[in-house]
Amino acid sequence: MSATAEKTAYVGSPVKRREDRTLLTGRGTYVDNMTPVGTLSMVVVRSPFAHARVTSISLDAARASEGVVAAFSAADLQDDWKAAMPCAWPVTEDMKNPPHYPLTDVARYQGDGVAVVLAETRAQAKDAAELVEIDWEPLDAVVDVGKALEDGSSLAQPELGTNECYVWRLDTDATGQAIDDADVVVTRRYYQPRLIPNAIEPRAVLAVPGPAAEVTLYAATQIPHILRLLVAATLGMSETKLRVVAPDVGGGFGSKLDVYAEDLLAVALARRLGRPVKWTEERSENYVATIHGRDFVTEYTLAATKDGTITHCRARVTAAMGAYLQLVTPGIPLLGAWVYAGPYAIPNYSVEFTGVFTNTTPTDAYRGAGRPEATYVIERTMDALADELGMDRVELRRKNFITEFPATIGSGLTIDSGDYVASLDKLLEHLDLDSLRAEQTKRRENGDSRQLGVGFSTYNEMCGLAPSRILGAIRYAAGGWEQATIRYLPTGSVQVITGTSPHGQGHETSWAQIVADQLGCDIDAVEVLHGDTSVSHAGLDTYGSRSLPVGGVALCYAADKVIDKARQIVAHQLEVSADDLEYAGGTFTVKGSPDKEMTVAAAAWAAFAAHDLPDGMEPGLEATATYDPPNFSWPGGAHAAVVEVDTETGDARLVRYVAIDDVGTVVNPLIVDGQVHGGITQGISTALYEEGTYDENGSLLTANLVTYLVPSAAELPSYELDRTESKSPTNPLGVKGVGETGTIAAAPAVINAVLDAVSHLGVKDIQMPATPERVWRAIQEAKA
Numbered sequence: 180m181s182a183t184a185e186k187t188a189y190v191g192s193p194v195k196r197r198e199d200r201t202l203l204t205g206r207g208t209y210v211d212n213m214t215p216v217g218t219l220s221m222v223v224v225r226s227p228f229a230h231a232r233v234t235s236i237s238l239d240a241a242r243a244s245e246g247v248v249a250a251f252s253a254a255d256l257q258d259d260w261k262a263a264m265p266c267a268w269p270v271t272e273d274m275k276n277p278p279h280y281p282l283t284d285v286a287r288y289q290g291d292g293v294a295v296v297l298a299e300t301r302a303q304a305k306d307a308a309e310l311v312e313i314d315w316e317p318l319d320a321v322v323d324v325g326k327a328l329e330d331g332s333s334l335a336q337p338e339l340g341t342n343e344c345y346v347w348r349l350d351t352d353a354t355g356q357a358i359d360d361a362d363v364v365v366t367r368r369y370y371q372p373r374l375i376p377n378a379i380e381p382r383a384v385l386a387v388p389g390p391a392a393e394v395t396l397y398a399a400t401q402i403p404h405i406l407r408l409l410v411a412a413t414l415g416m417s418e419t420k421l422r423v424v425a426p427d428v429g430g431g432f433g434s435k436l437d438v439y440a441e442d443l444l445a446v447a448l449a450r451r452l453g454r455p456v457k458w459t460e461e462r463s464e465n466y467v468a469t470i471h472g473r474d475f476v477t478e479y480t481l482a483a484t485k486d487g488t489i490t491h492c493r494a495r496v497t498a499a500m501g502a503y504l505q506l507v508t509p510g511i512p513l514l515g516a517w518v519y520a521g522p523y524a525i526p527n528y529s530v531e532f533t534g535v536f537t538n539t540t541p542t543d544a545y546r547g548a549g550r551p552e553a554t555y556v557i558e559r560t561m562d563a564l565a566d567e568l569g570m571d572r573v574e575l576r577r578k579n580f581i582t583e584f585p586a587t588i589g590s591g592l593t594i595d596s597g598d599y600v601a602s603l604d605k606l607l608e609h610l611d612l613d614s615l616r617a618e619q620t621k622r623r624e625n626g627d628s629r630q631l632g633v634g635f636s637t638y639n640e641m642c643g644l645a646p647s648r649i650l651g652a653i654r655y656a657a658g659g660w661e662q663a664t665i666r667y668l669p670t671g672s673v674q675v676i677t678g679t680s681p682h683g684q685g686h687e688t689s690w691a692q693i694v695a696d697q698l699g700c701d702i703d704a705v706e707v708l709h710g711d712t713s714v715s716h717a718g719l720d721t722y723g724s725r726s727l728p729v730g731g732v733a734l735c736y737a738a739d740k741v742i743d744k745a746r747q748i749v750a751h752q753l754e755v756s757a758d759d760l761e762y763a764g765g766t767f768t769v770k771g772s773p774d775k776e777m778t779v780a781a782a783a784w785a786a787f788a789a790h791d792l793p794d795g796m797e798p799g800l801e802a803t804a805t806y807d808p809p810n811f812s813w814p815g816g817a818h819a820a821v822v823e824v825d826t827e828t829g830d831a832r833l834v835r836y837v838a839i840d841d842v843g844t845v846v847n848p849l850i851v852d853g854q855v856h857g858g859i860t861q862g863i864s865t866a867l868y869e870e871g872t873y874d875e876n877g878s879l880l881t882a883n884l885v886t887y888l889v890p891s892a893a894e895l896p897s898y899e900l901d902r903t904e905s906k907s908p909t910n911p912l913g914v915k916g917v918g919e920t921g922t923i924a925a926a927p928a929v930i931n932a933v934l935d936a937v938s939h940l941g942v943k944d945i946q947m948p949a950t951p952e953r954v955w956r957a958i959q960e961a962k963a
């Protein structure tokens with residue numbers, strides 16, 4: 180257990196983010212700000228077709244164009260790749276993983292790269308790219324995930340002979356009772372649309388070759404360590420010859436948790452040409468060339484006894500992979516596979532996932548990744564079941580909550596802690612449901628055109644990716660560990676080196692809070708270094724709300740080691756036994772002689788000077804710890820949305836949003852609120868605005884910020900946030916992750932509210948996003 184300092188001045192305090200001064204005053208350093216002398220601009224020539232063969236390609240005109248240094252087709256570079264692009268999550272033994280290379284001569288989705296042009300300037304490279312002459316043979320495309328497995332469907336990867344990528348199942352049958360024998364069985368089918376991540380900073384890479392065949396890759400990435408490993412492996416380079424630096428990164432939301440064609444092209448071409456190579460994605464490229472999220476069809480069933488005790492849950496999920504498997508594409512649906520019972524005690528559990536290929540941009544991790552998809556179908560079906568049973572929707576949830584922890588759930592995992600009842604109670608305190616229902620009744624009776632609706636979503640989440648061994652039936656390439664180093668410098672400042680790689684989450688601030696408390700030093704004395712593989716040698720980076728529950732905890736264990744060594748030094752210098760020392764807030768005192776004391780800072784100086792250390796002790800006060808979590812992190816909570824729906828136009832407006840989250844100990848309440856705000860906004864946006872759509876040929880119809888709606892502050896109310904706190908017993912800080920909670924909870928709360936507003940008109944279902952047209956049509960159909 181950690182020797183957590185008694186003094187906790189910083190953990191729990193709303194310390195302002197130290198990152199913000201630089202970022203908000205425009206002094207951040209992003210990849211595109213860096214242009215070493217001699218940098219070449221790279222432009223990728225992309226397929227306009229969703230499925231087409233290149234029958235001939237001529238780069239002559241492009242190569243002759245002003246400023247162009249080189250241009251390559253897929254065939255020109257084929258020998259540069261020692262392996263295909265990596266997919267690190269083979270979810271089944273027989274999963275199909277079609278060959279995937281940075282450039283291709285058979286495009287499988289609109290935006291698939293077929294050539295690259297490198298020129299002295301970006302404008303020259305873009306002009307030349309337009310001179311690449313290509314003859315295409317268009318092939319039949321499959322686009323609709325719901326139809327891809329139908330007989331006679333076109334094939335995204337004809338060589339496979341099927342669009343099926345894998346089928347993965349998990350069944351438990353705790354009571355032996357068949358689902359259809361239950362008193363009440365409710366089955367609903369949902370489509371969760373394709374979402375397109377829009378980080379403020381698009382992707383960017385800059386590969387700078389060095390004199391000894393080494394390359395430094397600056398990348399707008401969430402995963403510098405994993406990127407180094409996989410780029411080196413794919414190119415057959417020694418890892419020691421590749422340094423990856425993630426400078427300031429302007430958001431990712433999962434989309435920068437990947438190894439992309441451009442990463443590999445930049446490094447390969449920098450080595451080949453001996454010059455720095457830079458590529459910065461344009462917003463329109465972001466829409467086709469960066470991974471998408473969701474695109475799920477789910478049939479979900481809940482079965483219950485007449486009194487509302489839920490006995491079974493069953494999910495049948497068809498999930499779009501897109502045209503190829505990116506880094507963790509096949510595993511994304513499975514990230515939700517263990518939580519299709521939500522926070523409810525449901526003994527019989529059955530899920531089946533079918534991954535299918537379509538001629539669309541590959542899908543992969545997008546905030547929540549698998550868990551929003553699960554929560555959405557559970558929470559929508561909870562409302563449907565309550566209606567079927569004639570029960571209050573809130574009471575059905577309360578009746579079925581897991582109440583005792585640790586709890587081994589139907590899917591087999593163990594939830595370490597939680598208090599779902601407390602979150603719901605607090606939500607109801609904030610909400611004043613009676614007044615809302617009274618207002619709703621009044622508006623219904625008056626036949627107002629603006630009807631009121633209240634929707635609930637009570638949720639839990641498994642985050643902080645634990646080692647795959649605890650899931651048994653599933654394998655992924657890397658474990659869930661994280662590494663941290665703390666270096667107490669002789670002058671009293673402290674250097675922290677973390678394997679996590681923030682891109683908006685404020686680790687520099689919250690890691691400094693944790694370390695300053697542990698070591699009893701001033702927060703300003705702590706410097707946090709990250710995102711450079713030559714500084715932070717080992718780590719597994721940032722995604723899956725893992726950084727605090729894994730990386731932050733590694734810091735605690737590193738601090739323990741520093742304190743242990745300091746204890747030996749202090750005992751030696753004060754000539755007492757180490758057991759006679761008490762530690763608090765950075766100072767050791769001798770039991771019974773409180774005037775005899777020495778600080779960790781003084782021990783750091785002594786460790787550096789090394790004149791008077793215990794026999795055999797190495798100089799320096801520094802320690803590294805690697806923490807491998809024994810379990811996932813299990814946040815949870817209760818959210819409610821209040822909407823007004825204009826029944827004449829179908830316009831749904833959010834008027835209130837109340838969120839109660841339990842993320843264990845809160846390290847920084849300002850950062851946690853910020854994370855919850857951002858997450859909720861993405862969930863609301865899923866419910867009301869965002870939808871990536873293709874035409875039947877696989878041409879993306881929502882290919883820019885005009886046609887793909889990302890909301891602004893003007894569409895959204897201020898959120899009402901509060902918390903409950905059940906500390907995680909699996910780590911010394913008691914923390915759980917928060918980065919995805921809002922996104923997981925929000926979409927079903929909003930749709931449930933929209934449906935509640937128009938349920939008296941007979942409307943039972945509206946597909947996300949609940950656009951005015953969809954809501955209006957649902958009302959007209961119900962009336963008819």
Ligand code: MCN
Pocket residue numbers: 429430431432433545546547682683684685686689690721722723724725726727728731842843844845846847848850851854857914915916917918919
């Ligand atoms: N935190 C805290 N107390 C807690 C939990 C978290 O103070 N009990 C703080 C942490 O110290 C950290 C932040 O909240 O500063 C987020 O911590 P954590 O939940 O561990 O999540 P990660 O840092 O691992 O971030 C990943 C998560 C994910 S998966 C996505 S997607 C996401 C997100 O974070 N993408 C983001 N938040 C984002 N925020 C921004 N600005 N940009 C993105 O791309």
